[in-house]
Amino acid sequence: MDELKYNFAYLDEQTKKTIRRAILKGLSIPGYQVPFSSREMPMPYGWGTGGIQVTSSCIKQDDTLKVIDQGSDDTTNAVSIRNFFKRVTNVQTTEDTNKATIIQTRHRIPEIPLVEKQILIYQVPTPEPFRFLEPSEFETRKIHALKEYGIMHLKLYEDISKNGHISTSYNYPVLVDDNYISAPSPIPKFDNPKMNNNPAIQLFGAGREQRIYAIPPYTKVISLDFEDYPFEATKANAVCQLCGATDSYLDEIIIDNAGGRMFVCSDTNYCQNNLLKKIYNP
Amino acid sequence: MNMNEIIKITDLTKSFGNIIACSSITLEVYPGEIVGIVGESGSGKTTLLKCASGLYKPDSGEVFFRSDDNYVQNICNISEPDLRQLMRTDWSFIHQNPRDGLRMNISAGGNIGEKLMAIGNRHYGNIREAAAAWLEKVEIDSSRIDELPSNFSGGMQQRLQIARCLITEPKLIYMDEPTGGLDVSVQAKILDLIKKLVEELNIAAVIVTHDLGVVRLLADRVLVMKDGHIVEQGITDQVLDDPHHAYTQLLVSSIIQV
Numbered sequence A: 001m002d003e004l005k006y007n008f009a010y011l012d013e014q015t016k017k018t019i020r021r022a023i024l025k026g027l028s029i030p031g032y033q034v035p036f037s038s039r040e041m042p043m044p045y046g047w048g049t050g051g052i053q054v055t056s057s058c059i060k061q062d063d064t065l066k067v068i069d070q071g072s073d074d075t076t077n078a079v080s081i082r083n084f085f086k087r088v089t090n091v092q093t094t095e096d097t098n099k100a101t102i103i104q105t106r107h108r109i110p111e112i113p114l115v116e117k118q119i120l121i122y123q124v125p126t127p128e129p130f131r132f133l134e135p136s137e138f139e140t141r142k143i144h145a146l147k148e149y150g151i152m153h154l155k156l157y158e159d160i161s162k163n164g165h166i167s168t169s170y171n172y173p174v175l176v177d178d179n180y181i182s183a184p185s186p187i188p189k190f191d192n193p194k195m196n197n198n199p200a201i202q203l204f205g206a207g208r209e210q211r212i213y214a215i216p217p218y219t220k221v222i223s224l225d226f227e228d229y230p231f232e233a234t235k236a237n238a239v240c241q242l243c244g245a246t247d248s249y250l251d252e253i254i255i256d257n258a259g260g261r262m263f264v265c266s267d268t269n270y271c272q273n274n275l276l277k278k279i280y281n282p
Numbered sequence B: 001m002n003m004n005e006i007i008k009i010t011d012l013t014k015s016f017g018n019i020i021a022c023s024s025i026t027l028e029v030y031p032g033e034i035v036g037i038v039g040e041s042g043s044g045k046t047t048l049l050k051c052a053s054g055l056y057k058p059d060s061g062e063v064f065f066r067s068d069d070n071y072v073q074n075i076c077n078i079s080e081p082d083l084r085q086l087m088r089t090d091w092s093f094i095h096q097n098p099r100d101g102l103r104m105n106i107s108a109g110g111n112i113g114e115k116l117m118a119i120g121n122r123h124y125g126n127i128r129e130a131a132a133a134w135l136e137k138v139e140i141d142s143s144r145i146d147e148l149p150s151n152f153s154g155g156m157q158q159r160l161q162i163a164r165c166l167i168t169e170p171k172l173i174y175m176d177e178p179t180g181g182l183d184v185s186v187q188a189k190i191l192d193l194i195k196k197l198v199e200e201l202n203i204a205a206v207i208v209t210h211d212l213g214v215v216r217l218l219a220d221r222v223l224v225m226k227d228g229h230i231v232e233q234g235i236t237d238q239v240l241d242d243p244h245h246a247y248t249q250l251l252v253s254s255i256i257q258v
Ligand SMILES: Nc1ncnc2c1ncn2[C@@H]1O[C@H](COP(=O)(O)OP(=O)(O)O)[C@@H](O)[C@H]1O
Pocket: B016, B019, B020, B021, B039, B040, B041, B042, B043, B044, B045, B046, B047, B048
């Protein structure tokens, strides 16, 4: 393989600098969507090119990278992004949340609490939380600039009126630092509380939409709700059938041709660590 | 600045190219008063309303608005956030076409409750209760609270818009031909409803219409506009029963008395 063809982490230094500037701006205005000029990456947009560009701009030789997709380190998407970075950086990679310094993610926040030295980088398909209410970019910018945020509660109102409860279960809108309403990307609302007051740096990259936003460490992140319909971080009411965890987000998977199903941890590394603990401390 | 009026327009002029849509208009509205503006199509009524509500910037002249706490703001150089805040709280705009004033993909209850949420109400039950009460107030059965506006007739959509506008009990409403698109039989009922609510809530209103019947029913005072000028004004009954200006005489004589 000819890794010498590429600059470290694929992007050239000038591009990384401009992306870092957008990241710094994002960190200083938590939740604000900073436009950046997204580069062509050697994979299609749906593969998380926004997150990949953010990772490229942050990663250093001594970093340890973990890549997850749907909570798992070994889906096609996670494996190819991890291999991509191995090729263009030669940094260490890991599946262990504790050992990672940079975690690029799609759909989940790891179950193990993150710490100060870590950066969590989200691949975001739709950075604008008001997009489904208002297709015009001009109008959504105005909503943010003028803080005309009642319209998001209007959406939750409709949700309750139709379904008897707030049925939004992914990409559940949050208020960051008492200021900007943001889209947490398609994580389950179970993960929303993990965003609040998190010691790690949280960065969000949207490639196609050319936006970067950020949540600095220890920032207040609140999930929107009504006083009489408070936010609930729900998950399937079941136990992981592999490791027995009761506190982790579960996926329901099909296990045989007869349509048999079982609940397992969506965070595969968390599940494996639980199993190892059981084996060594039975 | 001290003023008793709720809105005071002084020497307002607005042109489009070489068309002078409004020429040196002066107009005061007092709290709780209903002022009608009549005139044929193209006389400048809508332009005046848009200037008065901050949607257009006049070429010259001023528009002063006084809030409850006697705070006076000049609408002509107000910031957009302040203007939007006024629109959420102190005043409201009822459009001729209910589609311009409603969210068609949001339920009746959501449409009515939106302003409450915009000003910070975060209790679903209270918002819903207030929306249901307002549906009844505008004579729509509250069991229809979860229906989309498109399920409603034109007249009911207009009632919905009225409820949506009035739920925060603004001090001033602007109406541009509020019954213009409706059948005559429906018009009368909506006008009665507007009259009842405006009196009940003691709201000041500026209503623009080409229909002298609307003015006679609703307005305490009337201004007659022609080619961007106010040609006559006064107490509604006096102006309509004893018009002085030739143009007003023409307008009055051409309406069919019912
Ligand atoms: N946005 C605009 N651009 C150009 N001309 C306009 C515009 N709005 C109104 N006018 C012109 O200004 C005059 C007054 O229009 P308008 O205020 O709509 O009258 P009315 O509401 O009494 O029918 C008309 O000659 C109209 O063509």
